[in-house]
Amino acid sequence: MPFAHDLRADAGRLIRQCRWLLAQNVGLAIFGTNSEANSLSVDEKIDLLDQLIDAGIDSSAMMPGTGLCALPDTVRLTAHAAKLRCGGTLMLPPFYYKGVSDEGLYRSYAEVIERVGDDRLHIYLYHIPPISQVGISIGLIERLIKAYPSTVVGIKDSSGDWSNTKAMLDAGWDDFRVFAGSEDFLLETMRNKGAGCISATANVNPAAIYDLFANWQSPAAQGAQLALVKLRRCVQQFPMIPALKAIVAKFSEDENWLRVRPPLVSLSAADCETLAANLSTLDFDMAGL
Amino acid sequence: MPFAHDLRADAGRLIRQCRWLLAQNVGLAIFGTNSEANSLSVDEKIDLLDQLIDAGIDSSAMMPGTGLCALPDTVRLTAHAAKLRCGGTLMLPPFYYKGVSDEGLYRSYAEVIERVGDDRLHIYLYHIPPISQVGISIGLIERLIKAYPSTVVGIKDSSGDWSNTKAMLDAGWDDFRVFAGSEDFLLETMRNKGAGCISATANVNPAAIYDLFANWQSPAAQGAQLALVKLRRCVQQFPMIPALKAIVAKFSEDENWLRVRPPLVSLSAADCETLAANLSTLDFDMAGL
Numbered sequence: 001m002p003f004a005h006d007l008r009a010d011a012g013r014l015i016r017q018c019r020w021l022l023a024q025n026v027g028l029a030i031f032g033t034n035s036e037a038n039s040l041s042v043d044e045k046i047d048l049l050d051q052l053i054d055a056g057i058d059s060s061a062m063m064p065g066t067g068l069c070a071l072p073d074t075v076r077l078t079a080h081a082a083k084l085r086c087g088g089t090l091m092l093p094p095f096y097y098k099g100v101s102d103e104g105l106y107r108s109y110a111e112v113i114e115r116v117g118d119d120r121l122h123i124y125l126y127h128i129p130p131i132s133q134v135g136i137s138i139g140l141i142e143r144l145i146k147a148y149p150s151t152v153v154g155i156k157d158s159s160g161d162w163s164n165t166k167a168m169l170d171a172g173w174d175d176f177r178v179f180a181g182s183e184d185f186l187l188e189t190m191r192n193k194g195a196g197c198i199s200a201t202a203n204v205n206p207a208a209i210y211d212l213f214a215n216w217q218s219p220a221a222q223g224a225q226l227a228l229v230k231l232r233r234c235v236q237q238f239p240m241i242p243a244l245k246a247i248v249a250k251f252s253e254d255e256n257w258l259r260v261r262p263p264l265v266s267l268s269a270a271d272c273e274t275l276a277a278n279l280s281t282l283d284f285d286m287a288g289l
Numbered sequence: 290m291p292f293a294h295d296l297r298a299d300a301g302r303l304i305r306q307c308r309w310l311l312a313q314n315v316g317l318a319i320f321g322t323n324s325e326a327n328s329l330s331v332d333e334k335i336d337l338l339d340q341l342i343d344a345g346i347d348s349s350a351m352m353p354g355t356g357l358c359a360l361p362d363t364v365r366l367t368a369h370a371a372k373l374r375c376g377g378t379l380m381l382p383p384f385y386y387k388g389v390s391d392e393g394l395y396r397s398y399a400e401v402i403e404r405v406g407d408d409r410l411h412i413y414l415y416h417i418p419p420i421s422q423v424g425i426s427i428g429l430i431e432r433l434i435k436a437y438p439s440t441v442v443g444i445k446d447s448s449g450d451w452s453n454t455k456a457m458l459d460a461g462w463d464d465f466r467v468f469a470g471s472e473d474f475l476l477e478t479m480r481n482k483g484a485g486c487i488s489a490t491a492n493v494n495p496a497a498i499y500d501l502f503a504n505w506q507s508p509a510a511q512g513a514q515l516a517l518v519k520l521r522r523c524v525q526q527f528p529m530i531p532a533l534k535a536i537v538a539k540f541s542e543d544e545n546w547l548r549v550r551p552p553l554v555s556l557s558a559a560d561c562e563t564l565a566a567n568l569s570t571l572d573f574d575m576a577g578l
Binding site: 111 | 322
């Protein structure tokens with residue numbers, strides 16, 4: 001999420017980034033972890049969604065994150081996304097209380113679905129235990145699919161644990177769409193009939209990620225996978241969100257992109273230089289940005 | 290937080306509970322972790338604060354939790370609490386992003402203080418790493434006290450780690466008020482010139498906790514401390530929030546108190562009975578509730 005000098009969300013720059021991403025054939029997981037969405041209020045997110053729609057961005061390409069700590073907040077944002085006919089919503093479980101039961105998480109999702117009460121709602125569960133510290137078990141997924149088969153339609157697995165993703169892919173859940181949480185597992189996910197990946201680094205490397213997604217059966221796929229991982233590791237030498245912003249700032253020649261909201265901190269000038277130098281050793285650009 | 294059958298916050302029952310607590314000489318840490326405050330929206334919390342004030346509850350006895358993930362939310366709720374002249378606000382750091390730096394947390398608190406810009410604001414830092422997973426270091430506290438000595442006035446240490454509380458008590462921070470996060474460490478805190486404790490179990494055992502606070506220098510203090518711990522362990526055999534609600538429901542003869550918002554789950558009838566039976570072995574009642 002780009003921010004203005006007073007830390008207000010910058011809809012203009014967000015719209016430009018979204019247009020560029022769509023031109024690279026990737027969808028828009030706006031309001032994900034690496035969008036700094038958890039540093040935005042519900043009002044800000046509703047306003048940004050409206051501004052994206054007003055700018056002509058196709059809502060069916062959007063998968064906004066809508067899972068928040070408080071039930072009324074999640075219901076309000078999710079209902080708005082459904083009303084706008086977003087392709088899906090990426091839904092964290094409520095993440096403040098820890099050690100909660102699957103029964104409690106089931107009730108959380110069920111309450112949201114019942115209260116939103118909209119056939120246009122398509123939920124992708126968001127499993128990211130390294131950050132949320134509250135995970136989504138295989139048993140919980142099965143129960144949700146059984147109760148709400150046309151609403152709970154997929155998952156983003158950001159556990160970083162391939163065996164977990166594989167277990168989901170092997171579960172035989174009909175049309176349930178399993179996305180890897182990053183391109184690290186894109187090729188394996190495609191080989192196991194997964195839906196693709198949803199990844200923060202798609203903000204800087206969308207063309208190559210899409211290319212592997214589209215051509216995973218080609219002989220060049222393994223090499224392409226290794227190149228994706230190499231670039232991601234380069235970014236991961238620094239905190240992910242400020243590093244991605246530093247890359248966008250560099251290639252768009254727009255330092256406004258460097259800003260983050262606290263508790264995050266922008267990369268230092270020295271770190272920006274190191275990151276740029278490391279990237280320059282790879283076959284990488286952000287053409288058209 | 291009591292909830293109605295449709296899970297709306299029940300201001301009437303909250304007001305009655307607050308009046309009873311004040312009559313037992315304890316203050317009101319409304320919107321703490323065990324208030325289920327993180328399951329309430331900002332609008333709900335602002336409305337509840339207003340209803341408490343309208344009911345004649347003294348705002349100087351209130352320390353509402355106001356620290357949320359998103360800067361605009363924290364600013365909005367904190368500004369409202371300051372305007373109402375609440376005795377203090379109990380402020381979590383932003384808790385979604387993990388592994389953030391002290392610099393980022395300093396900027397979070399500083400932004401809130403600058404944006405609220407109200408001399409009536411008195412912040413008590415809320416250190417509860419077992420739940421928030423984002424902690425407040427000694428170094429961060431020192432920096433905040435130095436920058437905002439009349440605003441950052443205390444801390445609730447819910448680390449459960451006495452050596453951490455002791456380090457704060459030993460730091461020599463003039464009038465900075467260190468509260469233990471539970472009555473487990475009340476006597477030791479008082480012996481080390483602490484300010485007292487802020488504890489969820491004060492909702493069911495306020496009189497005995499206040500008694501030890503007031504008479505910590507009496508010969509009976511050690512025995513009183515052990516009795517407090519014994520009762521708390523009895524509650525802690527079950528998940529804290531539903532267990533506390535079960536106790537209030539039993540002594541007020543009002544089953545409405547049993548309700549929780551997901552992702553929490555109420556105690557089963559069998560667990561309620563076990564808890565009540567265990568409590569009956571202790572010298573415990575909730576007179577006047």
